[in-house]
Amino acid sequence: MRTRPDDTGSTDAGHDEPVERTSPARAAALDAVTSREVADWWTTEVSDIEPGVIRFRGYPVQDLIRRATFVETVWTMVRGSMPSPAQAALLEKALVAAVDHGPQAPSIAAARMAATCGVGLHGAMSTGVGLLGDVHGGAGQQCVELLQRLVAASTGGEDDEGADDAGSCAAVPLREAVAAEIAAHRERRSYIPGFGHRFHSHDPRRDPLLEFVREAVDAGVVGGRHLAAALELEAQLSAGRERPVPMNIDGATAVIYAELGFTAELARGLFILSRSVGVLAHSWEETRSGRRIKGPMPPPLLPTYTGQAERAWTAETVDTP
Known part of the structure; x- marks a missing residue:
């Protein structure tokens, strides 16, 4: 245990009265x-x-x-x-790409609403960041986990560094591993993270991010297995469909995080770090606007009521055991 130099006049936690460090x-x-x-x-x-x-x-x-x-x-x-300069450069691309998506993102909208409620900049930011959970904000982590499973299945459990990542198992062709994963998701009727976008038919962040990953693969900075898995997923998800299902920001950044060797949990943490910049910018902008108590919809719009019609309060209407 290390101790600090004596500091006369300071107090020790747990004492009611000040105790000099030299006493x-x-x-x-x-x-x-x-x-x-x-x-x-x-x-x-x-x-x-x-x-x-x-x-x-x-x-x-x-x-x-x-x-x-x-x-x-x-x-x-x-x-x-x-990191090497090339590794740092690739990570930076992922952090830049995820920095903001405007008030369409619930975390940004919530941060802006909080900023009009007098909670201060820190309160507005914590409100926005607090909304980044499994559904809104967690798809990148989930996609990293998915890509890791596919790479493990297609390599017999070895990652790009040759380490045993998921236990020894018989390798299957990547195409078959992807088909099995998609079939399992469809049977469960579950969402496949990292693909498709509710707002963009083609996420404008996908192409430049994957270009940088390909350059990193060509330069030997990363191995490329997770990129290959993501592209195979994209191809099979889009096969036979009138509208393709391209990778979104979560899928493209998941490729980068997985290729760089970050764990799935850290992938979410890094996304939150990136998106916090957007949360800060929007919180500050709304704070400076001077508006008060801005709700989730303009005042003339009312939520749709689906409850009982108006009724009188009488003894006959009270529920009885």
Whole structure:
């Protein structure tokens, strides 16, 4: 356990009265800290902070300030080591692409409504981010999981680095693995994450993102197996249909996150990090507008009532056991 230098006049948590750090009581309290449970109450590999020293994953903060980009720092914080420039560049494309989708997105609309209710910028942002759940905001994570299953099935359980990712099993052709996955979803009548869009017939973010992934595959930055799985999914989902079912932003960024080796859970976290920029921008814009209590629809519009017609309150109408 490390302790800070004495700081006369500060207080210790758990004491009703201020206790000087140089007092005998303080010295006795520190001497009593012998339990490993107490000494290691917080342990972390992420940051090493002590007076005059700040290190993230072992890298001095002054070095990061001078040399690292924000995206490189994000990668380092969650992965533990610096990415290559090409890896960082590909990650940056995914973060840029998902930054906003306007008030059509429930998280943005909710953040803007909250901003008119006097909760402050932080409250508006937390409202928007809090809506990014399994249905709105979780498709990227779900698509990464789907692509990982397909790659594992088509490679006998090995990922792009050759590690056993899903246990040893007999590999099946990718086309068959995709067909089986689609059939299972259709039997369950479940949504296939990462494909199709309720607003765009063709998501404008898909093509440039996949172009950058292809360039990364050609340069040997990523292996390309998850890209191949996503493209096969897209082809089979669109086969025989008058309107194709292209990848959306969740599918395209899922390809990037999976190719770069991020876990599915981190894929959602990175999406939330990206979308938080849009939440911030919209929250701030609405805050500056000065509007108060803006609801989910214009005042002249009323929700459709589906309950009982107007009726009188009498003893005869009260429910009885």
